[in-house]
């Protein structure tokens with residue numbers, strides 16, 4: 012199986028460590044992963060903000076770049092949702108490659124049949140299921156099942172977990188007031204867990220929550236769950 | 247394409263939201279009420295084994311109905327008329343107000359009792375009647391609260407959701423004759439409303455209602471309610487005038503099964519609401535029965551292939567109750583009688599997007615609304631679709647174009663990443679950024695680009 | 709062009725070229741399917757109705773007990789005499805609205821019921837009277853025969869005549885308008901007694 016990594020523009024620019032974690036993790040599990048250097052951005056920002064014409068070249072570009080691969084994995088629920096849910100509507104020819112695009116926990120659980128990634132992570136962790144992963148992709152328990160198998164982890168429930176953090180792409184700028192109110196509630200809920208780490212499947216949501224936590228002077232760190240699954244033994 | 251008029255648009259959403267966000271009591275009231283109803287809804291929905299099939303049936307019946315709306319409306323009209331109802335048609339809010347005003351004027355009455363109806367709020371009926379010297383008395387408890395307070399509704403189902411029991415008690419004591427000593431117990435408040443309205447019900451000659459469903463096959467109208475004020479208005483007066491949006495049609499009587507199961511569980515979180523009335527033309531009760539079929543922009547919504555699903559809405563308000571944006575702002579920020587997620591897709595379509603340009607953006611696209619909608623309206627999809635049509639600022643457009651131009655080409659993209667990369671420094675975040683990112687840094691730190699992008703690290707060998 | 713013609717033309721124009729949307733298949737409904745009286749009773753109680761049971765031949769006696777203390781009772785014109793044989797209070801047959809506002813209770817039968825939701829349906833048929841009758845008094849005592857109980861909404865609809873004036877009642881009048889919590893008792897009867905009678 013030829014497996015490609017779609018890193019996403021946000022991870023490429025701001026969170027390269029997440030991409031490295033995915034690569035490390037897959038290699039540890041015995042899978043080679045390629046990084047097609049021509050990849051750019053999935054076009055979600057444009058498509059969701061009402062700029063379909065600007066998104067279309069990005070959609071076509073993605074389809075072209077990833078066409079040769081049997082599976083594409085991405086450490087972003089929201090970008091995976093963009094590809095799987097929206098690509099077939101925007102560019103029908105992209106439907107095939109869209110169907111072969113997986114969020115990390117889907118690839119691990121559904122395609123590779125992995126539950127235990129062999130990681131160890133001796134920290135107290137709360138997990139925030141990000142909206143697009145949860146509702147559009149239907150990730151369900153997958154990320155949590157993977158996290159539960161991590162050695163030493165103390166996974167604590169997040170109150171109101173399924174409520175949006177208020178990011179919403181340009182929403183955070185256009186409706187900054189409402190977004191900040193949602194964020195404040197999410198930060199309070201995360202802090203109330205007593206966790207050291209708040210994990211999620213999307214670095215953009217984590218950037219939002221983390222930005223709020225850091226502004227509030229909180230010691231709670233945000234970490235992409237791929238980095239937890241790749242942590243410890245063998246890495 | 248002819249758009250709707252009436253109470254369908256207001257101020258810019260982000261601006262209208264600001265004072266509401268600062269109102270702590272409002273936030274508490276909303277959180278308490280929506281939290282209560284979410285839990286109830288989840289419990290009764292969980293009881294139904296075939297809930298997903300039921301939702302799909304609801305969606306499919308509505309889609310089929312919309313596809314055949316003209317024929318079904320004609321069939322409804324014919325059946326209702328055969329049963330003794332008089333059917334009127336209204337192109338827009340003004341025409342509907344005129345028809346209803348004339349019908350009331352012809353009875354010689356100067357006061358009418360009203361059953362809660364979104365359509366009458368949409369067309370601004372109460373104000374139009376007042377201008378003709380006719381008083382419309384709202385009889386639904388929440389509507390009565392809003393009317394006594396001189397306020398506007400903020401929720402589809404519970405227009406006074408923004409008020410808590412203490413505020414309602416104070417209002418009743420001040421504005422309701424004979425209620426000076428009422429307590430803040432909901433049962434006591436309800437009893438005060440019962441005393442206050444009883445006389446009106448027993449003496450009213452004209453009632454105005456909406457309808458939840460209109461059955462094409464039989465000409466039957468259906469009103470779903472809780473308090474019994476609906477039954478009072480539909481049964482006791484001599485003249486009954488019902489304003490019905492053209493999208494309220496369901497093809498057959500048997501189709502009601504699906505909606506009578508979906509609606510109460512989704513709206514009040516009950517297996518069944520206390521009262522549902524169904525009547526066909528002149529039956530037992532009013533001797534003059536009028537039905538006003540309303541377009542007011544619905545035909546324009548129907549013309550939009552993606553957006554027309556907004557017409558499937560059965561006004562259960564489940565999407566409002568789960569919406570994190572609605573929970574923070576309440577309904578008034580939406581500027582339309584239709585607030586929340588459904589309002590954000592319905593209002594701009596009824597009025598044309600230009601008249602409601604901020605509403606399609608009043609959502610994070612989190613999808614909680616779609617998940618609960620009993621007729622599976624894909625609200626996030628319609629929002630994105632409307633964003634496409636919404637007018638945009640030239641600056642934003644230029645920025646989006648530039649970004650797309652860079653990102654569609656791997657070399658340009660790689661160069662941009664390199665240019666953005668920042669050498670390692672102590673702080674990895676920014677506390678203040680220039681516009682437009684200043685909106686972000688108002689409440690959150692902004693992460694800075696890494697010293698090296700992923701692709702560069704990959705080249706160096708991960 | 710009249711408003712009617714114009715609206716219909718607008719709607720037809722809006723659907724120009726629209727793809728067909730087939731009607732969903734209608735499940736076959738067995739109108740004679742019987743609902744479970746136990747479930748019915750439980751669901752009625754959930755919504756604060758008071759449930760009484762009457763075995764074969766016990767209806768009049770049970771009603772006598774339920775109606776004890778009712779000074780003035782309203783009944784529909786065709787209420788079977790036998791139902792009242794153990795009741796000694798004053799009975800008004802089909803009183804007008806003003807009189808209804810002063811009675812202590814109204815006694816009627818029902819047309820069908822829905823066990824799943826604890827709903828009784830009146831259709832102005834035998835022993836039910838006009839709609840106002842069960843609306844204005846503060847207490848409604850309703851006799852429901854076990855054979856009238858349908859399992860679900862679909863079967864109940866199938867048993868009803870669509871054009872009859874129908875009132876679906878699930879518990880006493882209630883409201884959720886204050887803080888979205890349900891409280892019983894607004895404009896309709898604040899007390900609902902259902903006598904489930906075996907036939």
Ligand code: SF4
Nearest residue numbers: 559560562563565619
């Ligand atoms: S859009 Fe759906 S969830 Fe929202 S009010 Fe309408 S039917 Fe209910």
